[in-house]
Amino acid sequence: MLLPNISELHTIAVYESHGGYEMLRKALSMKPEEIIDEVKKSNLRGRGGACFPAGLKWSFMPKKTDKPKYLCVNGDESEPGTFKDRQIFEFNPHLLIEGTIIACYAMGCTMAYLYIRGEYNKWIKMVQRAVDDAYARRYIGENILGSGFSTNLYLHRGAGAYICGEESALMNSLEGERGYPRVKPPFPAQFGLWGCPTTINNVETLANVPIILRLGWETYSKIGAPKHPGPILVGVSGHVNKPGVFEMPTGVLLTDIIEKYAGGVIGNKRIKAVIPGGSSTMILRGEDLAGVTMDADGLKAAGSAVGTAGLVVMDEDTDLIKVITRITKFYYHESCGQCTPCREGTGWMFKLLKRFENYEASEGDIDLLLDVANNIEGNTICALGDAAAWPVQSMIKRFGDEFEKRVMKAAESVRAETAAV
């Protein structure tokens, strides 16, 4: 539904010939609050990582205000292991545009900004062509399809900063500031872009909106996992035979995703570990995957999170210390530097992990590493601190033996050296 196998669907003519923009027409004949209600009842939850109910988020926007209202579309996609929104930009940009305009109408936004990461310039140009075509057919702009409703959609190119995918950092970036997250409250619906009411939605979330209107909330809400329904784009990477982005209903078994969608593990090796939803989500042991499903509740029960549904598969030969060191280096590099626990803590964790990687760690370093992670979690303005702490905490909890082995080897080499002297 999000990525149907239709050739040339990215062109407006083919998109229209498959019923494209009919849901915009339908939406414009409805009352805005009816659309919000439909999305609420569909149980659509945000696909950007936090799984927040989309309709509820929309309903936070004030109905009466003398300020302009804005919609920001979050296409900053930078979470390691995540590469799904790019597929929408390339293969179905009009679905995103249609969903965005419907959302603007439902919330009364007169302007939407689609923020796309700077590295995706090739895809920015593709989406821009689609937006230009949509303007030409009067799906965007003044008096859309004669309804009297007007809104604009502008693309905004980032310049390389993971943190700009955090909603308040994204707004600061749009305002021409450094991408620093803001303290909440006030929340964006009250005080967003330039202090005006603003909603921020992920690309895939908005692409679901025309699907909800087409199927009706009742049918949509029955797709996949009841509390987190709908189609979902799952990106599978790492040690699998057929990596890629696969569309499926929520609630599919992780083992089925790996075996049936991604062609199984290379060389039929055992799975040592998976990261289920992008690098921020807690790592799971391969032998604990039985029965775990790709949806918010399924992964919560398994002690992780669905995140952005970027599933990274690691086979039995993977050096997990190397993996967690690389992931931590990422958060160290991407920390915006505002909050001390995150700015300093990510660096300390990286340094400590380097000791493990180089067989230089001592017994107390495991507790020290955990202590640093625990002191970052929950002590920062935005969730980047948590996102840096969770992979480390879960790695120690579920693969403590990997750390201990490194410490033992380090101790052995010290003993050998002392003996030689």
Add this chain to the structure above:
Amino acid sequence: MLSPRNLESLEALKSRYQSPQSVILAALWMWQDEHGWISEEGMKYVANLLGVPYHHVYGVVTFYTMFNTRPVGKHKIEVCTNVSCMLRNCDRIINHLQDRLNVKLGETSADMRFTLVEAECLGSCGTAPMMQIGDEYYENLDETRVDKILAELK
């Protein structure tokens, strides 16, 4: 200086935002496209153009990793080394590039043709290992493919 064409587009972009400061990234992109990197002169020019303090532009430029704050080679090769690419042996691609270009990670070749850097996740995890050169993504890399790509670069 920015070209008259870019200045004109920048003016048009300003009308899209409540504050002209919002076009700062666009202006910096234009400067980098025209000059290859963003010098102190570039930052002062953009500050003056948008009526914001120089220190503000400096703060923005140094916050975003895609802005080059010193000259780079004609082709900036960015190899993703994050987790999915690491699992698919991006180290081999980097070693190969270092050998072929005779530069180390983070360096620019003496003839200013190539700069080799490591990148954070570029959103291409299903086609790892990969690298970006300019706007183009080169995916599912192996040594042979890297050689072919290098040969085709002008």
